[in-house]
Amino acid sequence: MSTAIYFLLDGENFSAFHRLRSDELWHFYIGEPLVVHMIDANGAYSEFSLGNNPEAGEVLQAVVKAGCWFASRVRDGKSFALVGCTVSPGFDFEDFELANRKKLVQRYPQHRKLIESLTRD
Secondary structure (H helix, E strand, O other): OOEEEEEEEEOOOEEEEEEEOOOEEEEEEEEOOEEEEEEOOOOOEEEEEEOOOHHHOEEOEEEEOOOOEEEEEEOOOOOEEEEEEEEOOOOOHHHEEEOOHHHHHHHOHHHHHHHHHOOOO
């Protein structure tokens, strides 16, 4: 039916651009805000900050829509964030695609700097 994970990102690491065939619900647990960067199929950029300070525009949970390229990193490069993700139907690696830096930049050249900073190619 669904799967849920939690993971810790420190300020030195990031979750590289990837996409899923299902919506993914993100949850904030503890630490500093985590910024989730998204590029939709038309190339529109958006982001949300997972955190516990709504007055600063942070949210405790948010959804990344299916098919959207997304990556994340801790806003404060000297801290950490413990977050979780829930996918329904349940996560399957067949539904996961890790971005290829060169191909993603070719498709969305307007986001080159961001893509280059959040891919590992």
